[in-house]
Amino acid sequence: MHFVNSLYAIALAFATTSINASPIANQADEFATLDKRAVIDCGESYRFTTAAQEKGYNDAIAHLDAGTTVKAAGAAGTEYPHYYGDSQGLITTSACTGAGLIDYREYPVFVTDTTTFVAGMQAGQERVVIARFPNRVRVKCGIISHRGQTGGNFKFCGI
Numbered sequence: 018m019h020f021v022n023s024l025y026a027i028a029l030a031f032a033t034t035s036i037n038a039s040p041i042a043n044q045a046d047e048f049a050t051l052d053k054r055a056v057i058d059c060g061e062s063y064r065f066t067t068a069a070q071e072k073g074y075n076d077a078i079a080h081l082d083a084g085t086t087v088k089a090a091g092a093a094g095t096e097y098p099h100y101y102g103d104s105q106g107l108i109t110t111s112a113c114t115g116a117g118l119i120d121y122r123e124y125p126v127f128v129t130d131t132t133t134f135v136a137g138m139q140a141g142q143e144r145v146v147i148a149r150f151p152n153r154v155r156v157k158c159g160i161i162s163h164r165g166q167t168g169g170n171f172k173f174c175g176i
Contacts, residue, residue, distance in 0.1 A: 057175040059143055059162040063128060065174075073126030073145040074157045076133060081122060081147065081155060089125075089140040097134065098122040101146055101161075107173040108146060113158035119149040126160055143174070 055067040065073075077098045080086060086096035101123040108114065108121060123144040125134045134140070142163040148156040159176035166172055 057160050059160060059172075059174040060164050063143060063162070063164060065126060065128060065143070065160060066130060068130035069126065069128055070145065070157075070160065072130045072132070073124060073160075074147065077122065077124030077145055077147050078155045080124070081149065082153060087134055087138075088136050089134075090137050091139070095140065097140065098124040098147065101144070103146075105170060107161060107171060108148070108158050110158055110176060112156050113146075113148040115150075117150050119151065121158065122147045122149060123161070144171075 055070075057065045057070060059065070080098055086098065089095045089097065099122060101121040103121055113121075123146055125138075125140040126143050126145045127134070127141060144161050146158040146161055148158050150156065157176070160174040161171040162174050163169070163171060
């Protein structure tokens with residue numbers, strides 16, 4: 018009987034310690050920690066929080082769905098979102114390269130999650146990349162940057 022009670026005590030102790038599996042006591046702190054892990058670094062202190070990434074993706078997708086573009090400042094007056102050919106092979110996530118892929122579109126993204134890219138603004142050096150699939154399916158494929166690159170090339174910052 019003593020053996021059964023010992024097993025019961027061990028099982029109970031294990032059950033109560035595994036209920037709180039997270040080493041972070043406060044759930045708000047846990048979300049903040051997850052957000053810090055989700056920061057994408059493009060170099061030179063250009064770090065994009067989850068909120069900033071989502072702002073870029075959501076703005077790009079809204080323009081794609083509406084069929085609208087935003088004209089950047091400068092003589093070239095590039096309009097975004099626009100075609101991104103990925104000639105460097107930077108986009109490798111399987112969800113972004115699957116069957117039915119129509120093309121990729123790039124759109125400016127900014128470090129702050131409150132900046133909206135509007136006509137006449139400088140586009141900056143970073144872009145979100147969206148894969149377009151049939152039936153208006155849009156897939157978030159990562160952030161790319163001209164920062165530190167030459168000849169108009171991009172580098173992949175992360176997803």
